[in-house]
Amino acid sequence: MDDIYGEYGGYFYVPMTQAFSLAIPVTIGCSWNKCLYCDLNHDNKFRKLALEEIKSHILRLKELNASRRSPVEKVVLAGGNPFCLDTPSLINIIKLVKEHFPEVKNISSFARADDVLRKSDDELLELKSNSMGELSLGIESGNDEILAFHNKGVTVEENNKAMAKLEELNIGYSTYIMLGLGGKTWSKKSATDTGKMLSNFNPQVITLVSLVLFKDAKLIEKVKTREFIKLKPLEYILEERLLLENLNMRNTIFNGTHKTNTLILKGKLPEHKELLLKRIDEFLESNDDRDLRDFEKHKWRRWSIE
Ligand code: SF4
Numbered sequence: 001m002d003d004i005y006g007e008y009g010g011y012f013y014v015p016m017t018q019a020f021s022l023a024i025p026v027t028i029g030c031s032w033n034k035c036l037y038c039d040l041n042h043d044n045k046f047r048k049l050a051l052e053e054i055k056s057h058i059l060r061l062k063e064l065n066a067s068r069r070s071p072v073e074k075v076v077l078a079g080g081n082p083f084c085l086d087t088p089s090l091i092n093i094i095k096l097v098k099e100h101f102p103e104v105k106n107i108s109s110f111a112r113a114d115d116v117l118r119k120s121d122d123e124l125l126e127l128k129s130n131s132m133g134e135l136s137l138g139i140e141s142g143n144d145e146i147l148a149f150h151n152k153g154v155t156v157e158e159n160n161k162a163m164a165k166l167e168e169l170n171i172g173y174s175t176y177i178m179l180g181l182g183g184k185t186w187s188k189k190s191a192t193d194t195g196k197m198l199s200n201f202n203p204q205v206i207t208l209v210s211l212v213l214f215k216d217a218k219l220i221e222k223v224k225t226r227e228f229i230k231l232k233p234l235e236y237i238l239e240e241r242l243l244l245e246n247l248n249m250r251n252t253i254f255n256g257t258h259k260t261n262t263l264i265l266k267g268k269l270p271e272h273k274e275l276l277l278k279r280i281d282e283f284l285e286s287n288d289d290r291d292l293r294d295f296e297k298h299k300w301r302r303w304s305i306e
Helices: 002-008 051-064 087-100 113-117 121-129 144-149 156-168 183-199 219-224 233-245 273-286 289-304
Strands: 022-025 074-078 106-111 135-140 173-179 205-210 252-256 265-269
Touching (some): 002 051, 022 051, 051 087, 074 087, 106 113, 135 183, 144 183, 156 173, 183 233
Parallel strands (some): 074 106, 106 135, 135 173, 205 252
């Protein structure tokens, strides 16, 4: 698959909700690429693939999928935030996808709030009518100080506006939330603010990931100067508990099964909230930081082979 995904280097990734979707390269890297904690795009400079390049990947993927028993029904546009592309470009890509995979029912991608807000309602509706949905928004935290510290480039208000807009237009989306992003200073604040913020909305899935210190991320400098103090393993779980306590969702999957998380947890909210809290309490009772040290050591290695 190097001929298709090789340019992404060691960190090819798609939204967790799209793990079984066919990934079609559309952009390389992220158009923002300034978040302190992120080194997912490594040395990749942001680049939009030309339509001809995308077409050649689609043709190759068509060839590779020719013997599949079931048709390709779900596609994810790959890259840090392919939704930053303008609407005509996205429509051209969708047309190409549908020409070669006519049974596609949903086309998804990672998106930043500003990518959503840059598009008019009419554009978003046009994309929706062309099968774009299940967007994956990197919300990360409901606290502005944390977003600003990490140079996220969007505010809580913008994240709120993007989610409100998608819901108003009935476009499905999931959110990424990052445990530990506030470090020791803002751990509790992040959990309560994020829980309260998400409770105003109705994402299909809340995908929980845990902060990993990437060795080349700018955050490392802040760790060295003690401007950022990373949580200990059990503190991630305490933050998760507080977040869950503050979540009052109507119909959302709580997915904490990402490999960066110490405790693997998944359930439906609100139905499973008490059960999930009980699982967390049991975990906290039977583990201490020493037990979890090995897991922490391997987080980085596990990421690098994703
Ligand atoms: S927006 Fe996402 S992909 Fe881009 S730099 Fe920030 S965390 Fe990384």
